Amino acid sequence: MAVNSLEVEVTGINIMDTQDMKNWIKQGELIIVGGEYIKVFFTEDYLLQIIKRKISGIITKKRYKEIIDGNLIKLCIAHGISIFFVDNFFSWSDIMSLIQRLIISNQSKMLQDVDIFHKKMLITLSDKKSYKDMCEIFYELVGYSAAVINSHFNLIDHSLDFEWENYLSNIAQIVPGIFEKIGTSYEGKHITGITDQRVNDYTKKSNFFYIPIIDSRKDSPYLIIRQEKQTKLLTEDVLAKIEFFCLIYRLKASYQYEYKLASNHYRNLVFEDLLSIKENNENEKNRISYSLESKIFDNYRLILIKDVSEKSNYTSIQKNSIFIKFREELSQCSFFNDNYLVFFKGDYWVILVPYISSKIEPFISELFKFLQDKYRSGKFCMGVSEVHPYWKLHLAFKEAEQSVYVLISNHSDKKYFLYQKLGILKLFLDDQGKINQLYVNKMLETYVYPLVNYDQNHHTSLLSTLEVFLESDFSHSKTSKKLFIHKNTLYARIKRIEQILDVDINHSDSLMNIYIALQIYQLSNE
Incomplete structure (x- = not known):
């Protein structure tokens, strides 16, 4: 039997020189047995204990074949454990030396392969002409179908060789399994992840491994690797490539987040410029349009959104992160228009709605439903200004803020308030929206x-x-x-x-x- 036919990857070689050897045998080792230990080793009870350690095979000499029970040989074969009978003239040291050289050579090749993968992936990602996503690059370099999903199992990125959208369409928000060992790294560290335990047309043909990209599993995106059905554990070289993929992904995500923070800060500064305009100025209007990469309309309603829940006392970093997520998710909503402008000022989320239609309440209603669905721990108040020209948005901001104050100060159960509905009550409100x-x-x-x-x-x-x-x-x-x-x-x-x-x-x-x-x-x- 050839060494490359072994079912368990060879990780090392050990020689039996004591009866309690079974206590320190490692998974994947080849075990050399000879001399007086043949009779100890080849008993059913002892052999079953050795098999449980998931060794890769057994080596002994031909002269011991006659004294080994044929049923025990069949037992080994039934558990996928190969037995090698070598010529009697070979010394154990020669055999160990040869096998160790093969192991080192094989590991060196894998390390070289991983190193080549690192270089190719970095070169591909840095190539300005390349617009391929990371999973497709990973598939082209490694040959493994891959996808990235967020913590809600929404598809973020995927290779093009597999029906990832169909595979994930019925997964909803149910974790497909529990965290368990999915392989061992070169350093001997057990790597944990999730394997899809559901039964469907896809899992009947393939195994799907879910690996958290961020160390903290909470709200982490996951890398999914599709493997052949018989694959139960990922090999060291695959895990090394996955680790590098996750590192690059984290760096990319960190860069994108920093870019979003800077972009958000810049947009908010431009919004301050917009609030400072006190008269019609076409040049300034065009400058701000160019800065925001969006047309500035002549007239707007201004909407202020404030979270008044007890949990809203966030740090500055948390506020920015929550706002960035809010703006991205809002932009995907069917009721949202690309002409709407979204900013962050103080404790407020700000939306500028062009005065194209006199009806604002349908949009407000949809917006509030969106907030309730996405931020269930929040308690939101919304104030809506009257219509103002773009050079009077500072007044619109004050009106919307006054409307928020009215809701907060008068303990109203209403979730949003239109400034125009205050009517004559405007005369009896203080600066905090409270009536005497x-x-x-x-x-x-x-x-x-x-x-x-x-x-x-x-x-x-x-x-x-x-x-x-x-x-x-x-x-x-x-x-x-x-x-x-x-x-x-x-x-x-x-x-x-x-x-x-x-x-x-x-x-x-x-x-x-x-x-x-x-x-x-x-x-x-x-």
């Missing part, structure tokens, strides 16, 4: 709560009638149509409201007070 509480209580107790109590006690709808009356510009005909009631019924309700509140609705002061009170009530109940 004594004034609020007095207005509500005088003009709202009496109607609320009356409606509850008499099962009427005077408060909602009054709200529709004000929304209809005090028109009796419009109000009666909206409420589907007769004008006389409306007149009777208005009369009852005047009696309960002790006001004259035809008097402008009374109307103003009622309007303000209803604005406050609606704000506190939204």
Whole structure:
């Protein structure tokens, strides 16, 4: 039998010179047995213990063949352990020397192969004319199908020789296995990873090894290597190449992250320039358009997003990382437009929405759903400014910020607020968006709560009638149509409201007070 037919890779050679040798045998070793130890070694109990150590083979001399039970030879063969019978005139030292030279030669070739792989991969990646992704380069150099996925099993990169998208399409967010040994490095270190334990058309034909690219397994991207079905462990040379791939990937990811940080910082500086414009200036507008590589429109709404959860006290690095991820994921959403501009200022995420359509709430609603789905630990408030020309975005920022303050200061359950809906209440807000509480209580107790109590006690709808009356510009005909009631019924309700509140609705002061009170009530109940 030839040495290259061994099922287990030869990692070393050892000679039996003591009965308790089984305790320190290493996986992959060739074991030399002779002399008095033949009878000890070739017993079923002892041999089974040796086989469990996953040795690569057994070497003995031809003269011992007659005293070895044929059933024990069959036992070895059944477990994939080859037995070599050498001529009697060979000394054990000659055999050990020859095999050690072969092992060293083989390992040297593997190391040279790994070194060549390192050089070729670096040259290919540094070639400005090469636009190939890393997994395709890896496949061309090594011949192994590979892919990279993120921690949510979304495909990031892959070689083109295999249906990676179809393979991953049904994987969802379920880890396909548990961490276990997938091979041993040149240094003897056990390498752990995941093997896909699912049963499907792909796993019936191939084995898939998942190796975390970052040392910390939490939120780590994974390199997936596809191997033949019979491959249970990855060889040392493959692991060395995988280790180098992961190193290059980490360096590349680090460079890309630093680039994104610098780009993000630059964009935010340009946004500060945009906020500083106080008059129409086409030259400045064109300069900023060029800097952002995006057209600056004449008019915008400005949206501020603030996380007010207890967990939002992040470091500067964490804030930048979270924002970069937010901007990238938002840009992939179907409701997002390439003309929208996204920035980071202080504790706010800023979105500039060109005034192309008067309807902003559908976008706001989709945006809030996106935030809820992606950042479940966050508690977000959004303020939306009125429409302003690009040279008055500093005012838009203040309006959006005031809207955020209104939500926070008045403990509203509403998740976003449009500045234009403040109406006359703008006159009664301080810089933090808070209304004078004594004034609020007095207005509500005088003009709202009496109607609320009356409606509850008499099962009427005077408060909602009054709200529709004000929304209809005090028109009796419009109000009666909206409420589907007769004008006389409306007149009777208005009369009852005047009696309960002790006001004259035809008097402008009374109307103003009622309007303000209803604005406050609606704000506190939204």
